Amino acid sequence: MAAGSPLESLQEEATCPICLEFFKDPVITECGHNFCRACISQCWEGPDPATSCPQCRKPVQQRHLRPNRQLANMAELVKRLSLQAAKGAGGDGVCGEHQEALKLFCEEDQTLICLICRESRAHRAHTVVPIQEAAQEYKEKIQDHLKTLREEREKLLGLKATGEGKSRECLRQTQRERQKIVWEFQQLRQFLEEQEQPLLARLEKLEEEIVRSQNDNVSELSVQISRLSELMGELEGKCQKPASEFLQDVRSTLSRCEKGKFQPPEEISPELEGQVSCFSMKTVALSETLSKFKANVTLDPDTAYPHLVLSEGGKSVRWERTRQRLPDNPERFDTEPCVLGCEGFISGRHCWEVEVGGGRRWAVGVARESVSRKGEISLSPEGGIWAVWQWDDRFWALTSPVTPLPLSRAPRRIRVCLDCDWGQVTFIDAGAEAPIFTFSSGSAPGGRIRPWLGVWPGSQLRLCP
Secondary structure, eight states: OOOSSHHHHHHHHTBOTTTOSBOSSEEEOTTSOEEEHHHHHHHTOSSOOEEEOTTTOOEEEGGGOEEOHHHHHHHHHHHHHHHHHHHHHTSSSBOTTTOOBOOEEETTTTEEEOHHHHHSTTTTTSOEEEHHHHHHHHHHHHHHHHHHHHHHHHHHHHHHHHHHHHHHHHHHHHHHHHHHHHHHHHHHHHHHHHHHHHHHHHHHHHHHHHHHHHHHHHHHHHHHHHHHHHHHHHHHHHHTSOHHHHTTTHHHHHHHHHHTOOOOOOSSOHHHHHHHHHHHHHHHHHHHHHHTSBOOOOBOGGGOOTTEEEOTTSOEEEEOSSOOOOOOOTTSOSSSOEEEBSOOBSSSEEEEEEEOTTOSEEEEEEEETTOOOSSSOOOSGGGTEEEEEEETTEEEEOOSSOEEOOOSSOOSEEEEEEETTTTEEEEEETTTTEEEEEEOTTSSOSSOEEEEEEEOTTOEEEEOO
């Protein structure tokens, strides 16, 4: 087969066909073939002088072997060229000690060696393998490690992504909490301002009444002091007169003294003191109202429609296909799947939250204590109900007529805010802290107001603690 390049052709011509290395002390046979002297001598070892050429098998006489110095010189030149080519290609492919190609790998010393190093005492007892075989073996080991490292990296990337996701969710949650706190304090400030002005006005009026009462007392006291001073002057003058004159009309003088005794006025009337005490009670009531701003609502089982099942404790309600056998008491709804809260509110501000979950047919709001329970009822303010309603993928405020609500997504938790004093009901998406709808001030009449829930098949509502 033809060599791939001139250098490879020279290498082939300078290679012994027996040891496959460059010629060392080459000799030529009678038939014209060249071999290393040591290689051909090893082939012809034995008592028989008649031997044959290892390449063409013709009989050859050992004594006819002639040195081939030109081939020896050429082999040396080719060897040098090969070494230079190896150094130029990789720089590490030549043994520094023997100037031979590094074709083997010593497992014990973990180093590349040449064929001559293999036969040396330093490596003779070691395990050596061809470079390509060793490279393949270690590549497989490296690939195994790479596989393990890739798996570890994927795990770490997964942990990183999970951690980043949790961090983002925590940040979103803190943002929602921030918005919630801001909204709560806005509502609280509004409530305080609404409570502050009337109380301060009444307190100012009370102060004016106290000052007026005090002024009246001072005027009356001044009149009595003046009258007493005048009477005292008269008595002192009378005492200076002679006995005969002094005793004239003495009984009348004594009578006027008896009538002129001091009658102290009341400093603060009981009525004003009562109003001051009332204000103290109002201050305590205000503190209690602030602490009870969030109402603890439970459901009243006596009002529940027969298909509605309440949990123990009255914190959740669900639709049940089987109608329950319940007493038809006057408080129970008998045509609409409704239930009222046990608590009723007649004044102040009150908030509670209802978890609607993934239900698709429900209503949440408030109702008058006197809302109709029997027969057909109107789910509207005219019927005594102020609520928002979901039916499948559509949302309404139960006004009259109903008002469509352009919600981008279904809320999962609704906050109901009732302001009895202003007659206002507000609904908020508690998860997004976004307003849903407000029944404006004055739209909800006075009287006792109770939480109200409507539950249709496929839904379950829960009052949040």
